[in-house]
Amino acid sequence: MNYQLPHSIQNCIGEKLTFLEVIKEHDGDKLLVENFVTPKSGPPMHTHFMQDEVLTVVSGQLAYQVKGQPTQYAGVGETVEFKRGTPHRFWNVGEEELHCTGWIKPANTIVFYLTAVYDAQNKSGTHRPEAFDGAYLLTRYASEYEMADMPWFVKKIIIPVTYNIGRLLGKYKHFKNAPKPLKA
Incomplete structure (x- = not known):
């Protein structure tokens, strides 16, 4: 994008x-x-x-x-x-x-990533991004960005489960042109 x-x-x-x-x-x-x-x-x-x-x-x-x-x-x-x-x-x-x-x-994917995070926050109306969008972004871009204070259980269990449910429900169509994540 x-x-x-x-x-x-x-x-x-x-x-x-x-x-x-x-x-x-x-x-x-x-x-x-x-x-x-x-x-x-x-x-x-x-x-x-x-x-x-x-x-x-x-x-x-x-x-x-x-x-x-x-x-x-x-x-x-x-x-x-x-x-x-x-x-x-x-x-x-x-x-x-x-x-x-x-x-x-370097700039990398930051413009896309932060734009999507802000959109997801606006969607939820709170500091926490909308659950499916947040799970998508944290999963897809895990090699680039991390929420450092997120509890282990949320990071390792809740986020992956939410991401997979969202994938099954077709929640990520609006991310079809998302840039590929960078690998370390």
Whole structure:
């Protein structure tokens, strides 16, 4: 799936993300991004195994955590980097909207994946994606992305069962043009 850039997505819990442009570099495409996060919102603990992520605070205050480490903070003009394979999360700890710019490298399937996640959240009306769509995305792209705090039983039993039920019920037709997952 190719998206015309800039491409903006917004979920029902206060996150807006715009994929601005791709910069071709010798070691992979760098995807420039801009995000806006309402107070107390932000993505849960997650891992992208094949991409580095960098965020610079334009306005507001960012709280972030690398799994197993204490919460840290970044203010206006400060930059945080999450290396590939590092479970992390961030959120707006302030009272005003958080605005960041940054990049993800290499771009890989991130535009499709996050667009589909936000769509599934909007479908459910909560921070949790609609069950079948969430199971599809977590199963198909398990080599690229992981929800780091998801309980083992959910990850190893509930998600695969839900995915297979969805497959049997024909729930994934809207993903027919989904990009192939990358292998490590």
